[in-house]
Amino acid sequence: MSQSSILGSLLNSVFKRKASQASFSVDEVTNRLRLSFPNPEKPAPSIHWKHVLHLQQLVNLPSNALSGPVQEDKAQAYRYLKQIVSMESCALDSYDLRQLYGLNHNQDSLLQYDSWEALSQAPQCKQIRIISIRDFNRTLSDAIGNHPHAELISTAWMPNHFYWANTENSCQLASALVYARRRELPINMPAHLHQIRINVLAVRELQQHYHTLSVPAAAWMNPEFMGFLTGHKTPYARFSILNGPEAVQVILLPRDNPQSHTFGQGLLLAGAREMTELLLQLTDTP
Secondary structure (H helix, E strand, C coil): CCHHHHHHHHHHHHHHHHHCCCCCCHHHHHHHCCCCCCCCCCCCCCCEHHHCCCCHHHCCCCCCCCECCCHHHHHHHHHHHCCCEEEEEEEEEEEEHHHCCEECCCCHHHCCCCCHHHHHCCCCCCCCCCCCHHHHHHHHHHHHCCCCCEEEEEECCEEEEEEECCCCCHHHHHHHHHHHHHHCCCCEEEEEEEEEEECHHHHHHHHHHEEEEEECHHHHHCHHHHHHHHHCCCCCEEEEEEECCEEEEEEEEECCCHHHHHHHHHHHHHCCEEHHHHHHHHHCCC
16 A cells, blocks of 8 residues: 555544544533523423423424424434324214313413313303303303314323313303203213324434433523534524423434534533433323
């Protein structure tokens, strides 16, 4: 082998060795970042679907749900992320609506009420008065509409908490159900139950290939944090996940890239939490 070939081989080896190492260390990340990291936990039970950790946004996740500067990085992360949550549906021959746990409504002004009784007495619902069975039947008919089936939604980690899936006529339904419970009037009708489930194998595969770390919203305006990403061209993707009433910012960092893996390790030591761990905890819920 010629001297020039030997030199070229050595230079190539040195280049590959440097390319396989991050341009910053884990200690640099932990020492330079001054962020207050969120610690997302499973929220307390609520009659409001919006206040539940339901992961519905991950069902049939659209391909443009992730953000980041490089399309290839987003596409690669999306291929793993889109597999972790699915929805299964089944038919119920008869379901008593009095057993409903909560509502999937879109009225933020109702979120402050934590029981069906309080909800039915909210200012938005007070105009609905049920004095007679005729009032009850009319109000229930307004709530249900012309739907032949009740549409219900739940999660595998809260299997006995069924929510009314329709977002309309929430006050009418709350008032009718409170009346029916007081008078012990059954409201039976066929139903379709849609249950959200976590694919454990897909979560573990995502965990194997990515750090999925919760970070504060302020991180994206933090010069040090963004310096590690943009200044070093660190591959990443990001998305927001609803954790009950709060939104959690999540950064996905590929473990097979030295820059991303080192940054992920530094964020963990700085206080970030792996969201995949929370998902796996949900699957252990009886």
